[in-house]
Amino acid sequence: MGGTGAERLADALSELEVDVAFGLPGVHNLPAWNALPAKGIRLLGVRHEQAAGFAADGYARTTGRLGVAVVTTGPGAANTLAAVGEAQASASPVLVLATDIPSTLRRPGTVRGVLHETSDQQALFAPVTKAAFTVDHPDAIASVVRRAGRLALRPQSGPVYVGIPTDFLSQEADDPFPAEPTEVLHAVDVADLLRAREVLITAERPLIWAGGGALRAGAGEAVGQLAEKLAAPVITTYASRGIVPPDHPCRASNPVHTPEVGALWDEADVVLAIGTDFDGMMTQNWRMPRPRRLIAVNVDPADAAKNYPPDLLLRGDAREVTERLLAGMPQRPGLEELSRRLDEIELRVRRRVRKEEPQAAEFLSALGETLPDDAVLVSDMCVAGYWLGGFYRVAAPRKLAYPMGWGTLGFGFPASLGVATAGVGRAVCITGDGGFLYGVGELATAIQENLPITVVVVDDGGYGMLRYDQTRAGLPNEGVDLVTPDFVGLAKSFGIYADRVDGFGRAFRRLLREFTRADEPNVLVVSAELSPPLNTSPRWYRR
Structure with a gap:
């Protein structure tokens, strides 16, 4: 396949189903500004590179698709770092495509003073990304971009950086590396699933804590159905607001930071945590007591255990695991009573807000x-x-x-x-x-x-x-x-x-x-x- 490196970049983005990208043109990335629109990708120009990163994040959060920022070398790339850090902390699938100085002018171990030169541009992004890559040959552009985009989207999603020496964009480039097969997520252990179901069935006051991972996995319907079966209140994090509809009978619609909702946590004898890491902002810096029994659903065991270690970990996709927990789950009594209590909590919190x-x-x-x-x-x-x-x-x-x-x-x-x-x-x-x-x-x-x-x-x-x-x-x-x-x-x-x-x-x-x-x-x-x-x-x- 003939064409330039910029055209191979555009091809790779098309394979990733990217239809819009956000960026700011610079002398080093101009070939991309010609190649992407030619492939039907809308390239929306902003006035500051940080805005390109935030816009890509906003697009990703709203659609669940890959958000793309296209920026230039050195200060242009560095200007995105605050936005990329936010994307990492919020698990937004953002791909940062930045040019780097020409490969022919780079001298290892020496900063020569080339326009926009950084001693190690990729290293700037290491603390705020899921992964960072620098393309080492024009022929590798498409394969690296495909890999980076898929990695950004793979749970737990997050931002990925790709640096491309600017001369590679104008050079002839092939795509000799076949697309890698999509990696299959870890399947939940059946024995652990059965144990978790038994714990939930025998619980007196179960509670579901749904996090951003549950929302990103599309687990909302399953979470809502499971909550009804268990007659369990659903507390949502900032990242999962809206995962169950406002009129759902089990939804605790106000934050756990209110004493009225916090009491639901304190009373629970089993907490089912779906797609969450129990961060400091949701737990009042972990002043909330550890649950008496905690079942965690998460694709990442370390993420699941870093704050409140679970008694039982169900490793796997949040929607799949929740659906499998739901299968065969008997209906517990108490749903109407729970719904009335949550309505009363809502009324008390709203009165508090109106008064204060x-x-x-x-x-x-x-x-x-x-x-x-x-x-x-x-x-x-x-x-x-x-x-x-x-x-x-x-x-x-x-x-x-x-x-x-x-x-x-x-x-x-x-x-x-x-x-x-x-x-x-x-x-x-x-x-x-x-x-x-x-x-x-x-x-x-x-x-x-x-x-x-x-x-x-x-x-x-x-x-x-x-x-x-x-x-x-x-x-x-x-x-x-x-x-x-x-x-x-x-x-x-x-x-x-x-x-x-x-x-x-x-x-x-x-x-x-x-x-x-x-x-x-x-x-x-x-x-x-x-x-x-x-x-x-x-x-x-x-x-």
Whole structure:
């Protein structure tokens, strides 16, 4: 097969069913900018390489498919690192394709001063990726890219880096290496499966804890059915919001950080943990007591055992294992009683929210009542986003992108670019005034590509979460009160329609309904200051 290295790159991406990539052109990667569109791959240009990484992540979270970032050498590649770290912490299948300096100019052990040269560009990505590769010959481009893409998608998914010396893109390249067969996931041990089923059948108060691995495996329906059979409440992590529908009789719809939901954990005599690692942000830094008995379902035994060691590990795909547990599971009594209790917990938590933070209650209610059914919410690291990640009733899987893997400020708006290209609904970004300024230049991308995005900027004049921390500790407010621009005027300077309201009342609802049904990008600025919710660390109730 004849052609250039850039064409082989495009062929490999096509084999991986990539139809869109995000990037920024540079002198070293220009051949890719010609080759990818020629193969039918949309290459969406951003204004900063970090945005390319976040956009690829947003696309991956929304679709479950491979998100691709195409960036140039040296500083261009390095600019993606924060976004790649977030993708790793959130297990997003992102492929970073970066050029490197020409192979003919590289001298091992010496940095010669070539344009964009790094002593070891691949090594930059080692701490924040699942794997990293550098292509050593033009003929290897296709095989390395195929391998990297499949590795990124393979559970547990995560970002993978591929570096390609820039001269390889223009050279003649073949594809002599056959595609590797898809690796089969480990099959669950039958004896362990039978033991787990017996433990669940005889449990008095079973509980299901569903994590991001369960959502990514498409295990939601099986999880919901198993919960009904067991009459077991389902607690979801940030990464699995929406895995069971809001009206499911076993869904605990509020975060485990509330005492009312936390009591379900404390009472459980058996916890079935599906696709989770029990990270610090969900467990209040492991102040939650270890379950009396813990059954873990996970593709990675080390991941399953690193925080709360399980009594029984079912190694395998979350959906397959859950479906096999479900097969033949008898119906336990108590489903109606559980449903009534969860309704009462929901009522008590909502009353608490209305009493402690009526503006947050109004904000959550406005979103729930006005957003289109197909909207995808994208949160940034801000107080409004924390309320969203913990308390919003997410309607379906992959309808909330929340960066509580690494906790990366500035994620929201650039990730929305990727969400908006997925064709699954309007991206609605909830961000603060501080986080929005990280990537505000991407307004140019949004208008140039006419992306279906509504950005809701909650403007409290600075870093509201940090201001709260300082005030609570009795410290003066230093570094948290910011000079911010006229966001409405700024958006309009890009040609984007924008408006401003005070608070989350009727005017906010009216404009949010109007904005989220538009055909073009827009920005809605809300002047409001919210207090942090119970799922933020200063307010954790376990001490």
